[in-house]
Amino acid sequence: MLILEIEEVSAGYGMGPDILSRVSVRFEAGLIHCLIGPNGAGKSTLLRVIAGLLRPRSGRVLLEGKVISGLRPDQILAHGICLVPQDRSLFPDMTVRENLLMGGYIERDQRQVSRRMEEVLEIFPEVRRHLNHRAGTLSGGEQQMVAIARGLMVHPRVMMLDEPSLGLAPLVVDRIFEAISRLKTMGITVLIVEQNVRKGLAYADRGYVLDMGRLSFEGPAREVMEDPRLQELYLGRMVLSNREVQG
Ligand SMILES: Nc1ncnc2c1ncn2[C@@H]1O[C@H](COP(=O)(O)OP(=O)(O)O)[C@@H](O)[C@H]1O
Ligand SMILES: [Mg+2]
Incomplete structure (x- = not known):
């Protein structure tokens, strides 16, 4: 079943040129989708359009068939x-608990918020350990885990993660991706933007390659990983090191 449809979306900043040019993508409910592509391809811009932080210049975004672009x-x-x-x-000077509560701000019923926090902590025991610590004192991996947990406070149906592994040590990256897999088991549809192509596609069901503001190709994650166009895209432009493409 489709959950999100991006239809012919063009978008850019201010008076600047189009960063996204007529991008059409569809995301399936309950799957992990990984968006990859060179720096500046427009990946973060696409997430911003979906989140409503940037209005598309043309085209639309639909959630379960209803237009949400413009909201x-x-x-x-x-x-x-x-x-x-x-x-x-995150709010670095606030505790992890306070950060989670901020995540639940759209829920007015305080008992609901507490109940939800308990559910989230059941799923992320590594966050519970740090509840009373200031968020800014945690390691990068722990902060990423808190950021995901905070997102969960609103009972999301779609969770978008922009480069969750950025700056993290390889072992920590695996823990973050395991946490992302937990989201899938909760029935949440996941969209990840990832520079770590191999890792991102290894955990994803489907892969999407964005290049210069256009959707270049897409498919089952394993097929995208093995697609010669992927090697060309990165090696040809020297954007990523060989290590990252070839693992
Ligand atoms: N707030 C902004 N204002 C103007 N240009 C921006 C802004 N954010 C991103 N851009 C430009 O949009 C292009 C795509 O950026 P982005 O979506 O962040 O790419 P990616 O996430 O794929 O690296 C880049 O050329 C970038 O300079
Ligand atoms: Mg980006």
């Missing part, structure tokens, strides 16, 4: 689409 970011969040941005956007 405000808080309305889109209330529809169950949550974005964990690249910088994770």
Whole structure:
């Protein structure tokens, strides 16, 4: 079943050129989708359009067949689409508990918020250990885990993660991807933007390659990984090191 449809979306910033040019993509409910592509391809921009942080210049975004492009970011969040941005956007001077509570701000009923926090902590015991610590004192991997947990506070149906492994040690990256797999078992549809192509595609069901603001190709993650066009894209432009493409 389709959950999100991006239809012919063009978008850019201010008076600048189109960063996305007539991008059409469809995402299936309950799967992990991995968006890859060179730096500047427009991956983060696509997530921002879906989250309502940037209005498309043309085209539309549909959630279960209903148009959501044009809605405000808080309305889109209330529809169950949550974005964990690249910088994770935690409040470093607040405790982990306070950060999680901020994540639940759209829910007015405090008992509901507490109940939800308990559910989230059941799924992320590694976050519970740090509940009373200031978020800024945690390691990068722990902060990423908190950012995901905070996103879960709103009961999202779609969780978008922009480069969740950025700056993390390989062992920690695996833990983050295992956490992302847990989202799938919860029935959440996942969209990940990932520079670590091999790792991202290894955990994903489907892969999408964005290049210069256009959808270049897509398919089952394993097929995308083995597609010669992927090697060309990265090696040809020297954007990623050989190590990252060939593992
Ligand atoms: N806030 C912004 N204002 C103007 N240009 C931006 C802004 N954010 C991104 N861009 C430009 O949009 C292009 C695509 O950026 P982005 O979507 O972040 O790419 P990616 O995430 O694939 O690396 C880049 O050329 C970038 O400079
Ligand atoms: Mg980006």
